[in-house]
Amino acid sequence: MKIALLGYGRMGKTIAQLATDRGHEIVKTIDAADDSYDFNGAEVAIDFSIPSAAVANITACFEANIPVVSGTTGWLDKYDEMVSLCEQNKGAFIYASNFSVGVNIFFELNKQLAKMMQGLKDYDVAMTEVHHIHKLDAPSGTAITLAEGILEHSEKNDWILDEQEANKITIKAEREGEVPGTHTIKYESQVDEITIEHKAHNRNGFALGAIIAAEWLKDKTGVYSMKDVLNLS
Template structure:
C-alpha cells in the first residue's frame, strides 16, 4: 500500500519503520494539516497527531475520500461529526484509543470482570493510568475506553479524574518519565483486592496494530474500531 503519515512524532516514526518492514511505501510524512498536494495520493492515511490538530487532519483526508486510521486521543467530542463525514464521502474511518493487541484483549477482560463484579457491592472500583510526561491529554484515551467498558456493565453513570465517589468512576492519571503506558483496574473491599493490569514495554505494539488496521480497512466503507480488526 501507499501510506500517508499525518503526525510524524515518536509514534509516526515507529509506524513508518514497521510499515516499510511489511512492504508498504510511505508517500507522505506530515506534521502540518494535510492537503491533496502534500498527501502524495495514498491508499490510506494513518493519523497520530495531537488533540488540537486531529479533527482538521481527519476531516481533510475524509473529504478527499481517503480512508483514515486514527490513534489520536483527546478530541472525541467531535468524533460523531467525523463518522458522518466518512459516510457522506463514501470512505472509511477507524479510530482506536489503543492499537495494541494486548490492550484490546485487556478491554475484553475488563468488561467480563465488570459483569462479574456488578452484584458485589462490597467492592469499590478505581482506575489508574501512568504515561510519559509528554502526553498532552489526561486521562488517556485507553483509560477512558476502560472506564466506558465498566460503566456499560455496572451501575456507574460517568467517570471523573480523581477518586471513585458514588456513581462516578474514578481515574488517577499519573505522568512519569518515559513510561509508554500502564493501565490498572482495582476492585477493593475491606478484606482483599482484585487487580487487572496491562503494562506496555514500548510503542511498537501500538504501531504494529495501526499498520495492521490500515491493511484491514483498505477497500471498506463505514466506521470501525480496532475491535472490528482483531475480533471481527
C-alpha cells in the same frame, strides 16, 4: 501499500519504521494541519497527530477518498461529526483510543470482569494509568475506554479524574519518565482485592496495531473498530 502519516512525532516515526519493515511505503508525512493536503497517491492514512489537528486531518482524508486510521485522542467531542462526514463521503474510518492488540484484548477482559462484579456491592472499582511526561491529555483515551466498559455493567454513572465521588470511577493519572503506558483496574473490598493490568513495554505494539488496522481497512468503506479488525465482536 502507500501510507500517508498524519503526525510525525515519536509514534509516527515508529509507525514509519515498522510499516517499512512490513514492505509498505510512506509516501507523505504531515506534521501539522496542512491546508494543501497533497497526499501524494496514498492509499490509506494513519493519524497520530495532536488534538487540534485531528479533525482537519480526518476531514481532508474523507474529502480525498482516503481511508483513515486515527489514534489521536483529545478530540472526541467531534467524533460523531466525523462519522457523519465519513458516511456522507462513503469513506472508511477506524478510530481507537489504543491500537495495541494486547490492549484490545484487555478491553474485552475488562468488560467481562465488570459483568462478573456487577451487583457485588462490597467491592469498589478504581483505575490508575501511568504514561510518559510528554503525553498531553489526561486521563488517557485508553483509560476512558476502560471506564466506559465498566460503566456499561456498573451502578456508577461516570468517571472522575484524580478525585473520589461515591457514584464515579476514580481514574488516577500519573506522568513519569518515558513510561509507554500502564493501565491498572482494581476492585477492592475490606477483605481482598482483584486487580487486572496491561503494561506496554514499548510503543511498538501501538504502532503495529495501527498498521494492521490500516492493512485491514484499505479498500473498505464504513466505520469500524479494532473489534472488527481483530474479530473480537
